[in-house]
Amino acid sequence: NAGVTQTPKFQVLKTGQSMTLQCAQDMNHEYMSWYRQDPGMGLRLIHYSVGAGITDQGEVPNGYNVSRSTTEDFPLRLLSAAPSQTSVYFCASSYVQTNTEAFFGQGTRLTVV
Amino acid sequence: AQSVTQLDSHVSVSEGTPVLLRCNYSSSYSPSLFWYVQHPNKGLQLLLKYTSAATLVKGINGFEAEFKKSETSFHLTKPSAHMSDAAEYFCVVQGAQKLVFGQGTRLTINP
Numbered sequence: 035n036a037g038v039t040q041t042p043k044f045q046v047l048k049t050g051q052s053m054t055l056q057c058a059q060d061m062n063h064e065y066m067s068w069y070r071q072d073p074g075m076g077l078r079l080i081h082y083s084v085g086a087g088i089t090d091q092g093e094v095p096n097g098y099n100v101s102r103s104t105t106e107d108f109p110l111r112l113l114s115a116a117p118s119q120t121s122v123y124f125c126a127s128s129y130v131q132t133n134t135e136a137f138f139g140q141g142t143r144l145t146v147v
Numbered sequence: 148a149q150s151v152t153q154l155d156s157h158v159s160v161s162e163g164t165p166v167l168l169r170c171n172y173s174s175s176y177s178p179s180l181f182w183y184v185q186h187p188n189k190g191l192q193l194l195l196k197y198t199s200a201a202t203l204v205k206g207i208n209g210f211e212a213e214f215k216k217s218e219t220s221f222h223l224t225k226p227s228a229h230m231s232d233a234a235e236y237f238c239v240v241q242g243a244q245k246l247v248f249g250q251g252t253r254l255t256i257n258p
Contacts, residue, residue, distance in 0.1 A: 038190075065244075067245070067246075069248075074156065074250055074251075075250060076237060076248035076249055076250045076251050077191075077237070077246075077248040078248070079245050079246070082244065082245060084244060090244070092245060124190065124191065126191075126246075130244075132179050132241055133179040133196060133198055133241065135181075135193045135196065136191075136193070136246060138190040138191040138192075139190055140189065140190045141188075141189075141190055
């Protein structure tokens, strides 16, 4: 069972560079989301999607873009990286219904210098 | 809007002693509540969830949590700590199409 797969696990970027964090799930979940984790702040929602072709902003969307062309994939794009985007990023997926378990990837540790 | 507050950023206990991680929530309707655990350099794993079927919820690895509506609390407990319980724990409430996380409690187990 692959579950939720994130790549890469580690990345160092220079300020102004762009990159895409990949996320794929094989559980046919409708709902996918991206969070960033910073010390003492828990996980904060960046963007989410309730199905292919549908995305919406979360709590901290600035500087990030997403798209959802298939049920399985939900990439997160940083168009022009900034040091403030240094963080650990988690992708998660679940069924849309309430009170269902969310499954998380292993995380991507991103450093912007 | 839904929110959660974890009352302790760090809890330290000795192996074999009880664990208590405190969580208060705010919700405008009957909440869906979860506890997740994150071991070092790992993703998050579900410990337990409140389904409204019972106020005392049992989870994996001997953890349980009690939902108290009058106190708006959902504290996590374990009778006897094990070294492998050292991790970060998150209390989570489900909002409209999103999960809202508490700030996290780091649990340290002393030998």
